[in-house]
Amino acid sequence: MPKTRDTPQRRAIAAVLERAEGPLSVHDILQRAQREVPRLGIATVYRVLAELRRARAVVSVEVAGHPVCYEATRRAHHHHFHCRRCRTLYDVGGCVAELASLLPRGFQLEDHEIVLRGLCARCAPLSPAAPSGG
Amino acid sequence: MPKTRDTPQRRAIAAVLERAEGPLSVHDILQRAQREVPRLGIATVYRVLAELRRARAVVSVEVAGHPVCYEATRRAHHHHFHCRRCRTLYDVGGCVAELASLLPRGFQLEDHEIVLRGLCARCAPLSPAAPSGG
DNA sequence: GTTGCTGCAAAAAGTTTGCAGGACG
DNA sequence: CGTCCTGCAAACTTTTTGCAGCAAC
DSSP: OOOOOOOHHHHHHHHHHHHOSSOEEHHHHHHHHHTTSTTOOHHHHHHHHHHHHHTTSEEEEOOTTSOOEEEETTSOSOEEEEETTTOOEEEEOOOOSGGGGGSOTTOEEEEEEEEEEEEOTTTTTSOSSOSSOO | OOOOOOOHHHHHHHHHHHHOSSOEEHHHHHHHHHTTSTTOOHHHHHHHHHHHHHTTSEEEEOOTTSOOEEEETTSOSOEEEEETTTOOEEEEOOOOSGGGGGSOTTOEEEEEEEEEEEEOTTTTTSOSSOSSOO
């Protein structure tokens, strides 16, 4: 484990992830962190994210039809809801218990991820059709 | 909905997906389908996949740390297990019931996806460490 | 002062698109 | 025989890497 230096770039990126109200794309992270460090480059964002992920401080969230997103681990265990109409990715709290029972004999469950899909409270009252090609 | 023609390429790709024992990457699909249609190009694979997805005949499976994979819809409802050691993506049958209870008021649940992570039966008896960076 | 970190730009990987010719119906 | 589909190659998007200079410690 090499020592990591404390730099403005790293602090800005970490702060953005702490403040985030939900998963952020790499582009989001870059733009928000650039408010603090204007010359921040995309390569640094990727490098810091890879490091934070290695340190288990962030996890990536990959949902079909969405750019890869990142989220700080310190936030309580939760899952995601993807609205098929407005495409927003929501955090949802809580979890389900009997996941381990799905596994065949011999498999060890260490972690899991649940993505729910449908219409969010804002979109459900409107037409049930997607806005564009899907 | 425009009419779709019956071509060897499309038949080969569909057959590969039908035969698959689990999710396949675009590269996997290309290689397997080329056994039947050697001159098949990657662009055709992408085009056919996009079409099949539009027709709800296949779904994409996106798991962090894995290339995007595709899977025929006709297979019974199931979820996935990703072994952190050998990186294999397994299908697991069954499902859990109380997912809808996770949602805030007003959200409509239409679909869901569960990814379990850990060690598969083959890797669990071995060291609990990952083979390489991860 | 040493060494790791950063920004830039180029490279690599993954996906989409334009086009001319061929195959399906 | 018209039209859609295909393969090829180029364009695009996303992510990684090389390098010289700067900053952290």
